[in-house]
Amino acid sequence: MTRTARLCTASAAAILALAVVGLVVGDFPVSARSAIATAIWDRGGEFDFVINTLRFPRVVVAVLAGICLAVSGALFQALIDNPLVSPDIIGIDTGAAACAVAILAIGLDTRWLPYAAFAGAVGTAGLIFVLSWRRGFSGGRLVLVGIGINALLTAVITYLLVRFPIERVSAAARWQAGTLSSSSWSDARTLVIGLAVLLPVAFLLIRRLRVMQLGDDMALALGVGLERSRLAVITVGCGLAAVVVAVVGPLGFVALLVPHVARAMAGTLSGGVLLLTALLGAVMLLSADLVAQRLFAPTVLPAGVVTAAAGGPYLLFVLRRFNRAA
Amino acid sequence: MRPDQNPSATLRAERLFADYGGPPVVKDLTAEIPTGEITAIVGANASGKSTLLRALARLLRATEGAVYLDGADICRLPTRSVAARLGLLPQSPRAPDGVLVEDLVRRGRYPHQRLFSQWSKTDDLAVEQALELTGLVEMRQRAVDELSGGQRQRAWIAMALAQDAPMMLLDEPTTFLDIAHQVEMLDLLARLNQTENRTVVMVLHDLNQACRYASHIIALADGRIEAAGRPTEVVTAELIERVFGLKVSVISCPVTDTPLCIPYRHNY
Numbered sequence: 001m002t003r004t005a006r007l008c009t010a011s012a013a014a015i016l017a018l019a020v021v022g023l024v025v026g027d028f029p030v031s032a033r034s035a036i037a038t039a040i041w042d043r044g045g046e047f048d049f050v051i052n053t054l055r056f057p058r059v060v061v062a063v064l065a066g067i068c069l070a071v072s073g074a075l076f077q078a079l080i081d082n083p084l085v086s087p088d089i090i091g092i093d094t095g096a097a098a099c100a101v102a103i104l105a106i107g108l109d110t111r112w113l114p115y116a117a118f119a120g121a122v123g124t125a126g127l128i129f130v131l132s133w134r135r136g137f138s139g140g141r142l143v144l145v146g147i148g149i150n151a152l153l154t155a156v157i158t159y160l161l162v163r164f165p166i167e168r169v170s171a172a173a174r175w176q177a178g179t180l181s182s183s184s185w186s187d188a189r190t191l192v193i194g195l196a197v198l199l200p201v202a203f204l205l206i207r208r209l210r211v212m213q214l215g216d217d218m219a220l221a222l223g224v225g226l227e228r229s230r231l232a233v234i235t236v237g238c239g240l241a242a243v244v245v246a247v248v249g250p251l252g253f254v255a256l257l258v259p260h261v262a263r264a265m266a267g268t269l270s271g272g273v274l275l276l277t278a279l280l281g282a283v284m285l286l287s288a289d290l291v292a293q294r295l296f297a298p299t300v301l302p303a304g305v306v307t308a309a310a311g312g313p314y315l316l317f318v319l320r321r322f323n324r325a326a
Numbered sequence: 327m328r329p330d331q332n333p334s335a336t337l338r339a340e341r342l343f344a345d346y347g348g349p350p351v352v353k354d355l356t357a358e359i360p361t362g363e364i365t366a367i368v369g370a371n372a373s374g375k376s377t378l379l380r381a382l383a384r385l386l387r388a389t390e391g392a393v394y395l396d397g398a399d400i401c402r403l404p405t406r407s408v409a410a411r412l413g414l415l416p417q418s419p420r421a422p423d424g425v426l427v428e429d430l431v432r433r434g435r436y437p438h439q440r441l442f443s444q445w446s447k448t449d450d451l452a453v454e455q456a457l458e459l460t461g462l463v464e465m466r467q468r469a470v471d472e473l474s475g476g477q478r479q480r481a482w483i484a485m486a487l488a489q490d491a492p493m494m495l496l497d498e499p500t501t502f503l504d505i506a507h508q509v510e511m512l513d514l515l516a517r518l519n520q521t522e523n524r525t526v527v528m529v530l531h532d533l534n535q536a537c538r539y540a541s542h543i544i545a546l547a548d549g550r551i552e553a554a555g556r557p558t559e560v561v562t563a564e565l566i567e568r569v570f571g572l573k574v575s576v577i578s579c580p581v582t583d584t585p586l587c588i589p590y591r592h593n594y
Contacts, residue, residue, distance in 0.1 A: 081422070204441060211436045217416040220385050222489065223409030223437040268425045 004272035007265055011279035015063060018286040022059040023051060025294060053184075061183035062289045062303075063282040064191035065244045066254060070281025071202050071274065072240035073255030074262070078209045078269050079233045080139035083318065086255035087241035090146025093250035094153040095124025096242065100249075101157050101172040105164040110171055114190070114246040121242030124149060129234060142234075178251040178304025180289045187247045194243035198236050199278075205233055206271050213269065251285070251304045253311025258284055260318060334361050335411040335493045335525065337382060341391035344374075344381040350389065351377040353549040359493075359542075364519050364526045366536035369546035370570050375529045376417070376497055378546065382527065383414040383495050409437035413491035417498050419482050421470040427481050428466040431456050434488035456487035459518065476507035483514065494518075496528040500535070508532075512539045533570075537561055537584040545569050561585040 001009075023035040030038075030047050038051040073086040087093065099120025100113050108116075132138070132145040157176075161169050208229045212219045219226060244251065261284075262277040263269075285303065288310065292301040337359040344352040352374045359365050359382070367375045380386040382393055384400045393400045400408060413434075421430060434456070435449045457463045460480040465473065470481055479499065486494055499515070500508040516539055518524050530536040536543055537557040545552045545560065547569045553560040566574045572589055579586040 081420075207436060207439060210433050213422045214430075214433060215416065215420040217380075217385055217414065218419055220405070221383055221409065221412075221414035221416075222434065223404075223406035225405060263424075268422045268429060270429070 004266045019059045057185045058183040060188045062285045066281035066285030067278040068240040068244045069254040070258035070277045072237045074259040074277045075237040091150030092241045096121040096245040098153045098156045101160045104172045105160045118246035125238035175249045177302035178249040179302035253307045343390035363541045365542040366540035367529045367544045373546040374549040406437045413486040413489045413494045415496045431484045431488045434485040456484040460484040493525040
């Protein structure tokens with residue numbers, strides 16, 4: 001078995017173990033045995049509500065959202081050849097949040113929130129792409145435009161929060177922190193659909209990305225159609241981020257960090273490394289959510305707070321190493 | 327030779343104009359690359375050498391005229407089918423952080439792979455051959471950024487070899503190498519030309535190396551061809567003065583009998 005295959009197996013095992021922990025821990029004590037039984041074959045038993053309505057969907061959503069975010073981050077970092085890029089940094093999440101806050105501010109019901117967030121994410125991606133297009137396309141320009149848009153949209157959100165009555169927009173403030181605590185089976189279904197469409201495309205794009213990493217000239221010389229490939233990578237990367245932000249809200253740092261960890265463990269991009277990235281994404285989000293639930297129990301933190309608290313220091317560490325190398 | 331290898335390819339430029347969005351850099355240039363030989367493109371700085379090479383490799387679209395690969399306009403051919411016939415090594419290619427030699431070489435197989443196809447035996451064979459020809463078999467698991475300049479350049483050549491194109495274009499393959507590694511690199515290219523019958527086209531700064539290794543020289547001045555042909559026939563003191571504005575004495579190289587240009591001293 002290759003090193004990457006071993007790491008993938010270990011990550012899959014970690015996901016299973018963390019999932020069981022996710023089913024077991026909580027305010028209501030359930031033994032591991034009955035938790036697994038209730039989740040898999042003995043549905044409708046004594047613990048049905050706790051397990052199958054509260055905990056199991058939450059675990060599944062954490063796994064799926066973690067996969068989406070990590071793969072999205074890996075695609076962006078390979079495309080732009082910059083380890084400090086991810087969909088949340090170029091404003092995709094902020095675009096979703098701005099749209100979500102806007103519809104709450106004008107008084108629409110929270111049930112429209114996922115749709116608004118999705119539209120906001122896709123719209124922002126489109127805007128960044130159009131604004132950074134100048135006789136072709138450069139990754140560096142995309143990042144700069146994205147960071148600018150991110151700042152602009154943050155201002156819009158602040159304005160909306162200040163301008164509109166607090167009762168309306170407070171739901172938005174909570175959603176903005178990125179929480180898994182109200183995850184349902186319908187959220188999981190949305191994520192499955194998104195992954196079913198986008199993940200295979202992401203894997204098919206790997207060969208191309210591996211060549212694109214050698215620079216524009218080399219990629220052209222090896223027969224990669226650059227503009228089309230970039231559009232495809234950005235579409236898939238933004239799509240994955242948009243689905244997550246629609247379902248669980250903006251979750252920072254997962255997309256940024258996990259690809260780093262995968263690269264440090266298994267090397268430069270390949271199909272195997274992307275698989276490892278996906279699995280590690282699930283591991284990270286599952287762990288973050290468990291910490292968020294239990295650290296100050298019974299007070300439950302949003303998972304986004306934990307990913308940011310863990311991610312910030314790691315980002316500083318990466319920056320330090322990056323500067324030393326340059 | 328393996329079945330997927332193209333036996334040969336022909337390349338020529340006809341009334342070619344190329345620019346970078348400003349004034350033309352290559353002007354009304356017609357040239358034929360002799361198949362199976364080594365061609366060196368020489369000329370002063372900013373004479374259009376690299377621009378010509380980029381246009382020949384379809385990295386730069388001709389504003390007028392065209393480049394023809396096997397008789398077809400290179401910009402109209404599917405880019406992958408061009409990639410299977412024409413390899414390119416840019417001046418300073420970029421390797422992803424921490425990439426291993428073998429992984430880099432494997433990426434050269436891209437034009438031969440289809441969307442859903444698996445990595446094949448032919449792919450493996452091509453990578454093995456490329457590593458052997460460049461003497462990198464022992465270093466396959468080393469990171470490219472840890473290699474010396476000469477080894478790194480060989481790794482890139484190996485990647486271009488794995489691409490299996492019968493014609494290779496190289497933009498100043500000896501830059502940043504010391505003289506021993508320059509000779510090693512050029513000897514390697516000469517060997518590939520002889521044993522594998524690959525057509526080599528390269529931009530070279532060193533005139534004497536160009537004369538020594540190329541059987542065909544294209545001398546550019548201000549985006550136009552000043553002379554083209556066998557070094558022994560075209561390289562004269564008069565040509566060098568026209569192309570470089572430098573007075574030289576041309577003698578016969580004591581080692582290879584090719585022209586050797588010795589500059590006179592300028593008196594300031």
